[in-house]
Amino acid sequence: MNSYTVILFVALILGFYFSHRYAWWKKAVPYKHPRILMYHMIREPVHGAKFNSLRVSPKNFEKQIKYLFENGWQFFTMTELIKTRNTLPEKSVAVTFDDGYEDNYTNALPILKKYHAKATIYLVVDRHNREWSSKRKKKNNNNELMHEPKLQDEQVEKLIESGIIEIGSHTLTHDNLPTLTIEKKHEEIIDSRNLIKEKFNIECESFCYPFGLYDEVDLKMVEQAGYISATTVEKGIDDFSIANPYILKRITLSGKDNFYAFILKLKMGRRGIKK
Numbered sequence: 001m002n003s004y005t006v007i008l009f010v011a012l013i014l015g016f017y018f019s020h021r022y023a024w025w026k027k028a029v030p031y032k033h034p035r036i037l038m039y040h041m042i043r044e045p046v047h048g049a050k051f052n053s054l055r056v057s058p059k060n061f062e063k064q065i066k067y068l069f070e071n072g073w074q075f076f077t078m079t080e081l082i083k084t085r086n087t088l089p090e091k092s093v094a095v096t097f098d099d100g101y102e103d104n105y106t107n108a109l110p111i112l113k114k115y116h117a118k119a120t121i122y123l124v125v126d127r128h129n130r131e132w133s134s135k136r137k138k139k140n141n142n143n144e145l146m147h148e149p150k151l152q153d154e155q156v157e158k159l160i161e162s163g164i165i166e167i168g169s170h171t172l173t174h175d176n177l178p179t180l181t182i183e184k185k186h187e188e189i190i191d192s193r194n195l196i197k198e199k200f201n202i203e204c205e206s207f208c209y210p211f212g213l214y215d216e217v218d219l220k221m222v223e224q225a226g227y228i229s230a231t232t233v234e235k236g237i238d239d240f241s242i243a244n245p246y247i248l249k250r251i252t253l254s255g256k257d258n259f260y261a262f263i264l265k266l267k268m269g270r271r272g273i274k275k
């Protein structure tokens with residue numbers, strides 16, 4: 001091979017790689033369909049940690065929220081999104097946080113305020129000193145997420161007082177719902193809602209399945225409990241005129257995404273073919 005052939009070959013390989021990684025040629029999902037963004041922690045990554053995809057740095061988070069603000073996106077809480085589903089403007093977005101990490105208050109709230117944004121936090125009611133990652137995969141038992149500071153109840157109250165945060169339920173203990181008995185499902189889905197209502201004196205209308213896992217019984221129980229929506233971890237963007245509000249897709253924002261990946265995900269629901 002001469003050097004020209006080598007360069008052409010390398011360019012082709014790179015072309016295929018980036019094409020598969022970013023799939024930029026795909027069409028945007030129409031902007032009349034709202035985007036639901038899924039975050040966990042807003043904090044710096046931890047060197048060598050397993051779950052850094054769940055840690056979006058404050059700098060990157062600010063860049064993303066600023067972009068939404070400056071490009072005509074309108075922020076809604078999950079309840080607002082569902083209740084106004086027939087009259088939503090183009091470029092509607094709901095920012096959601098799972099689990100209830102302390103940085104949602106210390107790091108995310110000031111950024112959300114700065115750009116007049118809103119968000120929904122899906123709170124695990126009994127969230128302190130609890131190891132839940134092994135409920136999905138046994139090998140995930142390194143206690144990394146257990147040691148991550150969670151919101152104190154006083155901080156949840158301050159989030160509510162801000163007027164821009166909705167609190168939803170992410171169950172009582174972040175268990176794996178399809179593996180549970182009816183009694184346990186009841187505790188996780190219904191008791192968690194009642195506890196949030198009583199403890200914080202608010203409505204609790206939004207639900208999020210731990211690990212995105214649910215079965216037919218869970219689905220029915222969530223609806224009968226009085227929630228008006230539930231989100232999964234299935235990647236994508238729903239057409240709200242036909243979507244089942246109890247299995248809503250979301251756009252997964254990872255701490256490993258660059259800004260280009262964020263833009264593509266916002267446009268198409270995912271980055272590339274799979275992510």
Ligand SMILES: [Zn+2]
Pocket residue numbers: 098099170174210211
């Ligand atoms: Zn979770």
